[in-house]
Amino acid sequence: MSVRNMKSVFMPEDDKYLDANEYLDHCDDDDFFKFRRRIEESRKSNPIALCDVCYQAVVLRGTTDRTKYFAHPKNSEDCPIKVTSQFTVDELLAMQFNGKKESRAHREHKNLIAGIIRKDTLFEDEVAIEPTYREKHSFGVAKRWRRPDISAVYKAGNQNVVFELQISTTFLDVIIKREDFYRENDTYIVWVFLDFDPEKFTSLDISYANRANAFEFDDVAKDKSLKEGRLFLTCHYRVPHQNDDLTIGYKWDSVLADFSELNFDHLSKKIYAVDTEAILANVKQDIADEKKNRAEMARLKKIQDEEVQEKIRLIIEDERERQRKEQELRLSRLRDTNRTSNTSAFDKQSTRNSYANRRSSSISSSFASASGVSKSFGDTRLCTNCGVRETPRKIRSALFCKNCTYAFDQ
Structure with missing residues (x-):
């Protein structure tokens, strides 16, 4: 359900x-x-x-x-x-936490970390395990108290630091109350996981409230601490990054660091290794800049594309104009050629006709001279005898076909 x-x-x-x-x-x-x-x-x-x-x-x-x-x-x-129901989910988790708070693993790691801090020259010699940490206020009267796993003093700045080991689920309201208490009493709190799991709510409740930083005392940190004689912690942090589509992505990363490499947040009274908020701000700025650059590139490309299209249009128009002029020139040349051919043919035909007319005239003259008749006059006629259309020859008042001398009816 x-x-x-x-x-x-x-x-x-x-x-x-x-x-x-x-x-x-x-x-x-x-x-x-x-x-x-x-x-x-x-x-x-x-x-x-x-x-x-x-x-x-x-x-x-x-x-x-x-x-x-x-x-x-x-x-x-x-x-x-x-x-x-008989028990809520939170009640079951509370019973689980209370059962593990004083487990063997918790006690062993608490004593081990305290022993390493005692050897660490970055801290004062006095290191307390589960002390009663009383509230400070103007009247010097303690009305509240907390029992942190480990309490120490960091030499740089004479800072009070408490270490709370996390090995199981803890209620969010318990986490908040502890953080509020130590902040109000000018003390830095470090939550130390013995088995950090970025899928667990408690891990994320603590890390997201501390610039997405979470400290773990894992085997790597343990070996380094014992070898160097000072406290090393593995810091897991959720680092933002820019995706190809200009969205923000996240991934968990880690770094091994000692206390000299850590940062102290004086307002929240928490300690962190990597400022993921600053990284996020840079990523957002990079994305904004990239969006601006891409927009400008898109604008310039649009202008360039429009210029290219305009050049192509002009080239096409020039080519069409060139083809039109070439076509006009070809047509003009063709008309000139046809005109010249027609004139030549006409001249030849005129010459032939002139020659034929002269010959015909000569024959007619000779015939007329010989026959004693005058030149022929009148329109052409079709000879029904030979089928030739010519101007008939006129002898006195009679008309004859020049080709076959057929006498036309008057």
Whole structure:
């Protein structure tokens, strides 16, 4: 059965309702764990997330398979959507943590780390294991106390530092209360994992609140510490990077460092190795610059493409104009050639006709002279006898065919 009984959450700061499934299915880890912390920090004084049925403050939880869900806190008032059972998931996790807090592995590593710190020249000689760490205030009266696993003083700046070993799941509200207590008492807190798992909520609750840094005392750190006689820790950090599509990607990386290489955050009273927030700011700036560069390149390419298209258009127009002129020239030459041919043919035909006319005239003259008749006059006629059309020869008042001397009817 799904653990998501709460389908919607009311956000009083924004005066709107948040779709639980939509948010939890699409939020990334950074957003989720920061929101989870904000809800827990403000839950008792000024809650920022309320059940949309009973309007009580809610919390963000997760199952062992990392299913995220909104839930009512333990011991909250009754609500129609609450699921009642003998033990809640959080109660089971609490029993598991309480059983491991004083386990053999926890005690052995606590004593080992304390012994290494005592040899480390970066720390004062006095190192306490599970001391009662009393609250400081103006009246010098202790009303609260915490028992850290290890307490020491870092020589540089005379800084009080406590080490809390993490070997199992711890409630987020417990983590927040411890961090608040030490910050208020001007003491730096270092959460040390003996088995860091970036898939566990406790690991991420602690790391995301510390610039995505988490310290682990693994075999590599242990061997280096024992060999060098000073404390080394493996720092796991979630480093942002730029993807090819100009989105931000993340991956976990690690570095081995001693305390001289670590950074102290004076406001949060936490210690970190890698400033992932600064890296993220640089990545965002790089992405912004790259987007700007790509936009400019796209603009220039568009201009270049338009210029190329214009050049191509002009070349095509010039070629068409050249072809048009060539075609006109060919047609002009063809007309001139035809005109010359026609004139020559006409001249030849005229010459032949002139010669024929002269010959015919000569014959007619001779015939007329011999016959004593005058020149022929009149229009041409078709001779029905020989089929030749010619101007008939006129002898006195009679008309004859020049070809066969056939006498035409008058």
